[in-house]
Amino acid sequence: AFRPSGPPTDELPVFAAPDSTDDATARAVIDLALRAGIALLSTGAPAADVVATVLTLTRAYGLSSVHVDITFTSIAVSYQRGPHADPMTVMKVVRQRSQDFTRLERLRELVTDLSAHAIPIDEAKVRFDAVVRAPHPYRRWVVTGASAVLAAAVALLIGAGPLIIALTFASAVAIDRLKFALGRLGVAAFFAQCVAAAIPTAVATAVVVAAREGVPIATAASPSLIVAAGIVLLLSGLSVVGAAEDALQGYYVTAGARAFEVVVLTFGIVIGVTTVLSIGNRIGLPIAVSSRTYLDQRLVTQVTCAALIAAAFAISAYARGRAVAMSAVLGVLGWVVATTLETNFGFGTAVSATLAAGVVGFLARAGSRRLGASALAVTTSAIVPLLPGRAVYQGISEMIGAGTEGPLLGLTTLAGAGITGLGLAAGVSLGTYAAGVVSAWRHGRGLLAATAAVAPSPATGDGKTKD
Numbered sequence: 001a002f003r004p005s006g007p008p009t010d011e012l013p014v015f016a017a018p019d020s021t022d023d024a025t026a027r028a029v030i031d032l033a034l035r036a037g038i039a040l041l042s043t044g045a046p047a048a049d050v051v052a053t054v055l056t057l058t059r060a061y062g063l064s065s066v067h068v069d070i071t072f073t074s075i076a077v078s079y080q081r082g083p084h085a086d087p088m089t090v091m092k093v094v095r096q097r098s099q100d101f102t103r104l105e106r107l108r109e110l111v112t113d114l115s116a117h118a119i120p121i122d123e124a125k126v127r128f129d130a131v132v133r134a135p136h137p138y139r140r141w142v143v144t145g146a147s148a149v150l151a152a153a154v155a156l157l158i159g160a161g162p163l164i165i166a167l168t169f170a171s172a173v174a175i176d177r178l179k180f181a182l183g184r185l186g187v188a189a190f191f192a193q194c195v196a197a198a199i200p201t202a203v204a205t206a207v208v209v210a211a212r213e214g215v216p217i218a219t220a221a222s223p224s225l226i227v228a229a230g231i232v233l234l235l236s237g238l239s240v241v242g243a244a245e246d247a248l249q250g251y252y253v254t255a256g257a258r259a260f261e262v263v264v265l266t267f268g269i270v271i272g273v274t275t276v277l278s279i280g281n282r283i284g285l286p287i288a289v290s291s292r293t294y295l296d297q298r299l300v301t302q303v304t305c306a307a308l309i310a311a312a313f314a315i316s317a318y319a320r321g322r323a324v325a326m327s328a329v330l331g332v333l334g335w336v337v338a339t340t341l342e343t344n345f346g347f348g349t350a351v352s353a354t355l356a357a358g359v360v361g362f363l364a365r366a367g368s369r370r371l372g373a374s375a376l377a378v379t380t381s382a383i384v385p386l387l388p389g390r391a392v393y394q395g396i397s398e399m400i401g402a403g404t405e406g407p408l409l410g411l412t413t414l415a416g417a418g419i420t421g422l423g424l425a426a427g428v429s430l431g432t433y434a435a436g437v438v439s440a441w442r443h444g445r446g447l448l449a450a451t452a453a454v455a456p457s458p459a460t461g462d463g464k465t466k467d
Contacts, residue, residue, distance in 0.1 A: 021062050023081075026088060028121045030066075030077050032128060033057040034092045036107060037068075037075045039132055042097050043104045044242055045376065047251035050075065053111050060115045072257030099237060101319040101377035106131045108374070136318050140180070143316050147233060148172040150312035150384070154229040157305035158390055163221050167207065168229045171200040175233060176316075190268045193234060197272025200230030204287050205280045212285070224287050224393065227273060232389030234269050235421075236313050238262045241380050244425030248433065262421075270396055270414075277400050287397070306335035306385040314381040323373040326364070327381035334360040335385050350416070353386045354423030361431025366439070379428045386424055391417035 021029070033054045040050045051068045054077060058066045065080040076091040110131055114124055138146075151172035155165050175196045182192040204223035211218040239258050246255035280286055310331025314324040338356035341347040347355070360382045368375040391413055399410030 023088075025061070025121060026063060026079055026081070027090075028125075029058055029061040029063055030079060030088065030090050032121060032125055034075060034077055034090055035132075036111060036128060037070075037077075038092050038094055039107055040104065041070070041075065042094050043100045043107075044097070044239055044380075045104060046242055046245040046249065047254040048245070048249040053108075056111055056115045060118045061121065070251065070254060072254050072261075099317040099380075100136070101314070101317050101323060101374050102137050103131065103134070103318070104376065105320065105323075105374045106134070137320060138315065138318060143318070144173055144176045146312040146315035147176040150236065150309050150316065151175075151229045151233045153305045153308040153312065154232045154385075154389065155225050157302060157309070157385070158225055158228060159222070160225040160229070161221060163217050164207075164223070164225050167203050168200070168226050171203045171226060171230060172233055174199050175230065190264055193265050193268030194272040194275075196234055197230065197269040198276050200226045201273050201276035201280075201287075205276060205285055208280070208285045208287055224397070227287065228390040228393045230389075231269060231273070231392050232309075232384070232387050235266070235387050235389055235392070236384045237317075238265055240421055240425040241376070241383070241428050244422075244429040245432070248426075248429045266392075269392070273393065273396050274400060277397065281400060302335060302339065303332050306331045309385045310381045313384045314377060317377065317381070319374070319377045319381065322371050323377045323381070326367060326371060326373050326378045330360045330363055330378060330382035331385050333363070334382055338386055349388075349391075350420045350423045353388075353420050354427040356386060357383050357424045357427030358431035358434075361428035362435045363431075364428075365432045365435035375432060379432065383424050383428060386420075388417035388420040391420065 036057060037050045037054045040053055041047075047070050051070055054068050054075070055066060058077075058079075063079060067078045067080070069076040069078070072094075074091055074093045076089060078087055078089040080087050110127060118124075119127075136143075148169045152165050152169040155168040160168065178199065179192050179196050182195065183189075204226040207218050207221055207223035207226070211221070211223075238261075240262055243255050243258035243262060246252075246258060277287060307328040311324050311328040314327040319327065334356040337359050338352040341352040341355055342349060357379075361379050364378040364382065365375045367373075368378055395410045395413030395417060397410075398413055399406050
């Protein structure tokens with residue numbers, strides 16, 4: 001009762017013996033693993049996947065006692081070669097970031113192949129270079145068109161007419177081309193967000209001017225929907241899901257950096273929209289927020305728009321065919337679940353979005369392996385229809401044009417939009433985690449069943465399978 005039967009703490013890891021890998025091979029393996037990890041991190045992969053990839057590659061080539069340290073902007077790998085040898089530590093920095101789900105899938109396929117059949121390291125580097133330098137599956141104009149379709153579908157979803165949809169499409173094309181040009185010039189993402197957010201707001205102000213001049217088609221239009229659709233387009237590229245997954249998996253430094261990036265880029269959207277709205281108010285051209293919501297639309301329209309939004313974002317992020325189709329299906333399912341919970345069961349917007357995102361995350365993780373698609377690509381695309389773009393615009397407009405109480409009202413609305421965004425990220429992460437637990441449980445049952453099937457017979461002990 002009083003004397004312990006074992007040590008008071010867990011067994012400490014003790015270095016046993018160095019492995020047989022020579023220095024040149026170890027350097028080459030670590031360099032390949034680091035390059036693979038940087039490529040995954042730059043495409044938006046969670047930190048846990050990046051660490052697992054680096055460790056998988058090093059173990060496949062016989063390197064033990066490898067430690068990985070990852071942050072939002074760098075990866076460091078340390079290889080302990082033995083008590084009488086200096087450790088080998090290498091660090092690489094992420095130079096640029098872009099959502100490229102096709103490259104993400106190809107990298108994971110390559111790592112899986114190398115872990116199953118380790119080829120000479122020189123050949124592995126050649127295959128890795130071929131994956132990294134491979135052209136995108138779509139031309140640039142296809143990506144621009146997909147972004148424009150996404151924004152136009154959002155406008156249709158929230159009640160826009162033909163004029164507003166056409167103007168939203170045109171402004172989305174301008175946003176995509178401008179952000180691409182600014183990125184090539186090396187302009188910081190924050191300033192690119194500011195300029196991009198000003199484009200749909202300026203177009204909406206032009207519609208107000210046309211209505212003041214008595215243009216019939218502009219009189220019945222609601223220009224605020226252009227801004228709301230543009231905000232959804234700009235919010236769709238933020239790494240909300242990745243930040244939540246890193247936080248739940250214990251990578252708090254990376255999660256904090258990704259979350260802060262989301263906050264900064266969202267603040268860039270607020271500044272861009274606020275600047276144009278303030279100028280419009282000063283010159284007597286205010287843009288009123290429409291009172292019509294997407295829930296007034298027919299269910300067929302909602303489902304169609306949700307599918308278009310999810311599929312268009314998947315294409316704009318270079319996802320392949322199966323991921324695009326799966327994103328469209330789960331985008332519709334998530335929209336139906338959120339709408340049903342909010343309208344029929346009285347759940348709030350944030351709770352409905354969280355539960356819908358949980359369903360999406362669970363099904364995406366469960367179906368991605370069977371269909372050969374990236375779960376990250378599917379979940380990121382499928383929750384885009386649920387992003388609170390309209391609430392963000394409404395909060396910005398309230399802060400500017402609601403008088404003395406405007407800042408308080410606007411901040412309250414923006415806080416609600418932020419809670420919805422966090423709910424989406426948390427729901428996806430929890431759904432993905434639950435699917436992983438279920439998969440591990442089923443795999444464990446399968447292993448137990450297989451072990452029981454080949455267990456020796458109690459009567460003969462001859463090792464034959466039991467009937």
